[in-house]
Amino acid sequence: MERFDAIVVGAGNGGLTAAAGLAQKGLKVLLLERHNIPGGCATSFCRGRFEFEVALHQLSGMGSPEKPGPLRMALESLGVLDHVEPIEMTDLYSVLMPDGFRLALKAEKEATVLLLQERFPAERDAVEKFFDLCYRFANELISAFYFKDPDTSRDKYPVLYEYAFKPACEVLEGFFKDRLLKAVLSVYWGYIGLPPTRMSFAYLALLFFTYMEFKPYHFKGGSQALSNALIHRFLSNGGTVRFNCGVEKILVQEGRVRGVLTEHGDRYEADHVVSNVSQILTYVELMEPEHVPGGVFREMRGRSLSPSAFTLFIGLDCEPGAVGITETTNFLLDNLDFSDRVLNQMQALDIEDQLLVLSCYDVADPEFSPSGACQLNLVTLKYGEAWLRVPPTRYFETKYRVAESMMRRVEDIFPGVRAHVEELDVATPMTHMRYLGHPFGAIYGWEMYPKDTMFFQPGRLSPIEGLYFASGWSGDCGFQPTLEAGMSAANAIYQKISGE
Amino acid sequence: MEKRVYEDFDGYDEMVKEIEVSRKYGVNHSAATHEADQYIRLLHPARLKLEVADIRDISPTTKLFRLVSRDRYLPPFQPGQYIALHVEAEGIRTARPYSICSSPNQTAFYEIAVRRVPGGLVSNHLLDRVERGTQLEASGPAGNFYFNPLFHDPTMVLVAGGSGVTPFRSMVLETLESALDRTIHLFYGSKTAEELLFHDEFLDLSDKYERFHYIPVLEEPPAGSTGAEGFIKGTTVLDAVGDVEGRTFYLCGPRAMYDFCIPELEALGVRRRKIRTEVYGAPLKVWETPGWPASVKPGDTFRVSLEGGGAFETRAAEPLLSAMERAGILVPSLCRSGECSMCRIRVVDGRVFQPPGVPVRKSDRRFGYVHSCVTYALEDLRIAF
Structure with missing residues (x-):
């Protein structure tokens, strides 16, 4: 039986940085x-x-070479940046409505404040104060927790103490009267998975702060380029990777990890295992029940599964401008409803008037698609459960019906887009479930109600000695958090091993 | 125990209460996992356990295999999709994709048609060794060659060459049986009349249904024949379909047919996005592909060593995937035409040939990953997978 210092289960973001980090050490x-x-x-x-x-x-947290963000520094430390080409996006996002409303925010605080003040003169002061609040919140959070201030107090961090557990909606309602403005400022809920009524203000503030300070990024060749670069670094540092090799069991003995058993029947030994798999699957499928401490199920019972997504991948035989697309990130808004009705929309099978996000990477990187063509990634959030009620024999027609209503929403904003479609593929929550293995295709792991936010997450640790988690299930979800989760799992294991 | 900073934040007590309540009334997520997993298996089973229920000769070189499921369930599919049959032929474990040619309106069985290919390892095995009752394994239905209602036109122009007609039979049957609001023109190119598959069935259906037009095109027509002859030309297509606007074209057949038909269609003004082509295996004579280095002869042999130990021989004209299978190395595969990326491996060292147009991810190219079903050694290699 071959023995390793550490075994990483799953080569998603968290698994890749964990593996690359450990091999580098x-x-x-x-x-x-x-x-x-x-x-x-x-x-x-x-x-x-x-x-x-x-x-x-x-991608958040990158920043430029001159003003690097935390993620750039992390990737730099792994030696990955020599093997990927980050592309900066200058626009923050654009909000578009079928009545012709268009507003493009810039990834720069002053410019966005000015632009919003011009558009919503009655809310002049509130706009400025709102972004100041977001920035103060983020800065206070960073010095109190990221830099681990040993001496925190309400006087020192008044915004953090007051706003940490408030829902986004409550804060927006307190600042603004204009419903359109509130809708424009809350579209990032789509990146978190809960409507503004339920989403924590902390995340909205952090998103504005990090995208404005460190700019949104992408990579030449897309996110696969980053994944391949991470594997490249891992292999260069002597790591061993096996693809087409699922893990059947994580082996546990007397409360500590001993290794893994693969689907091909091979056993590998290690005292440290990083699971890039959800806690649910890790504890339910990958372990014998007698090895799982009861507390973990109690903890999980208190959580709920995030929505999955319904996604269209569209290849157009024209440049973005030919169909009126001028920004990389576009939120398509159909109404200004600000209530819990959004949750019902996400639970329904069909797409009616819910928020859609349309990303056209070719705006920021004209080489993303072949010359003279462009691609759209069109997403809306949907809980996976409704799809289990679709008889398998009606799965394809249902998928096309829902996709058709989504296409119509796009045509409301960008007429004529369909005449340019050269390729179009549809992913339902079941597709996400199939490829990710997440229960119900939950793309954001656990839901992030204020009671589930950063302060209340079990994080990378497991009561089982030697088992670590690194994924969108162990903390915040998204690219930056999952990539960082793998890095911290690697650091924890390294410290443990070098301490022994 | 030391008090944590956030315990003093406004609203902390409510958070704690909420967590307690959620844990009390929350759900057991393990059940959810199993339910969803079960559903995925109904759509995309990892492996189909099949049995041959019937075999029928449908041309001098072709047999129709009717396959049923040993566990009594076959997943739904979209007409035009294929399954990959896994077989052990002459001691080699390998797989080949076959389009499902039966109607998707029933999944009591799938039908596939297998034509004899000179020297064809799997086709000969299926034609000569497999009989009624033989057990086979296959992948679930796969592939991207099907009618997409989101952007395809309801008037479908199907252009088939040889055994490339198989996915079209499924499309035709679905359209007619379900009375879908579509019109189909099927152009079927074949060397001889006796090699036309499903000819009588298509004739019969075109008599019965106005929305289905069947136009066989023979390279070697019998004396006195009045039908279309030669290759499927642009003018033949235009004569039958009237106008190229508002039609989507589907091509399935050997590469030579694409090389001939696509320019013909484009000359009629058909846009590239209106032409859908099905993958059709690796090139037969890869050394005739543009870009193949003249210094390498098809029969040249090279040594391929594996990272982590082991080595095998390959011929230049042989896809790496086939060479690996001959050496007893199992690599997952599906389309075996370069499209699906299932057989992705990494070339660590050495020059290889990949025909132009194989869809390999940009960053895969950068780091040396190839689709081994359409990758050929041009010198000694080191590979990893």
Whole structure:
């Protein structure tokens, strides 16, 4: 039986940075992935002459070489930046409505404040104060927690103490009267998975702060390029990777991890295992019940599954401008409803008037698709459960029916887009479930109600000694958090091993 | 125990209460996992366990295999999709994709048609060794060659060459049986009349249904024949379909047919996005592909060593995937035409040939990953997978 210092289960974002980090420190590491390609969500697929980006819309935390953000520094430390080309997006996002409303915000605080003040003169002061609040919140959070201030107090961090657990909606309602403005400022809920009524203000503030300070980014070749670069670094540092090799069991003995058993019947030994798989699957499928401490199920009972997504991947035989697309990130808004009705929309099978996000990477990177063509990644959030009620024999027609209503929403905003479609593929929550293995295709892991936010997450630790988690299930979800989760799991293991 | 900073934040007590309540009334997520998993299996089973229920000769070189499921369930599919049959032929474990040619309106059985290919490892095995009752394994239905109602036109122009007609039979049957609001023109190119598959069935259906037009085109027509002859030309198509606007064209057949028909269609003004082509295996004579280095002869042999130990021989003209299978190395595969990326491996060292137009991800190219079903050694290699 071959022995490793650490075994990483799953080559998604968290698994990749965990593996790359551990190998870089000179440890003997095995990375196991059930698919034939690394990345998990961070991947792409080819159709015709297009290579479609699957999941990455706007990468946060990168920053420029002159003003690096935390993620750039982390990737730099792994030696990955020599092997990827980050692309900066200058626009923050654009909001578009079928009545002709268009507003494009810039990834720059002063410019966005001015633009909004011009558009909503009655809310002049509130606009400025709102963004100041977001920035103060983010700065206070960073100095109190990121830099671990040993001496925190309400006097020192008044905004943090007051706003940490408030829902976004309550804060927006307190600042603004204009319903349109509130809607424009809350569209990032789509990146978190809960409507403004339920989403924590902390995340809205952090998103504005990080995208404005460190700009939204993408990569040449999409997120697959990052995944491949991470594997490249891992292999260069002597790591061993097995694709097409799912893990059947994580072996536990007397409360501590001993290794893994693969689907092909091979056993590998290690005292440290990083699970890039959801806690649910890790505890339910990968372990014998007698090894799972009861507390973990109690903890999980208190959580709920995030929505999955319904996604269209569209290849157009024209440049973005030819159909009126001028920004990379576009939120298509159909109404200004600000209530819990959004939750009902996400539970329904069909798409009516809910928020859609349309990313056209070619705006920021004209080489993303073949010359003279462009691609759209069109997403809306949907809970997976409704799809279990569709008889398998009606699955395809249902998928096309829902996709058709989504296409109509796009045509309301960009008429004539359909005449340029060269490729079009549809992913339902079941597709996400199939490829990610997440229960009900939940793309954001656990839901992030204020009671589930950063302060209340179990994080990378497990009561089972030697087991670590690194994924969108162990903390915040999204590219930056999952990539960082893998880094911290690697650091924790390294410290443990070097301490021994 | 030391108090944590956030315990003093406004609203902390409510958060704690909410967490307690959620844990009390929350759900057991393990059940959810199983339910959803079960549903995925109904759509995309990892493996189909099949049995041959019937075999019928449908041309001098072709047999129709009717396959039923040993566990009594076959997943739904979209007409035009294929399954990959896994077989052990002459001691080699390998797989080949076959389009499902039966109607999707029933999944009591799938039908596939297998034509004899000179020297064809799997086709000969299926034609000569497999009989009624033989058990086979296959992938679930796969592939991207099907009618997409989101942007395809309801008037479908199907252009088939040889056994490339198989996915079209499924499309035709679905359209007519379900009375879908579509019109189909099927152009079927074949060398001889006796090699036309499903000819009588298509004739019969075109008599019965106005929305289905069947136009066989023979390279070697019998004396006195009045039908279309030669290759499927642009003018033949235009004569039958009237106008190229508002039609989507589907091509399935050997590469030579695409090389001939696509320019013909484009000359009629058909836009590239209106032409859908099905993958049709690796090139037969890869050394005739543009870009193949003249210094390498098809029969040249090279040594391929594997990272982590082991080595095997390959011929230049042989896809790496086939060479690996001959050496007993199992690599997952599906389309075996370069499209699906299932057989992705990494070339660590050495020059290889990949025909132009194979859809390999940009970053895969950068780091040396190839689709081994359409990758050929041009010198000694080192590979990893």
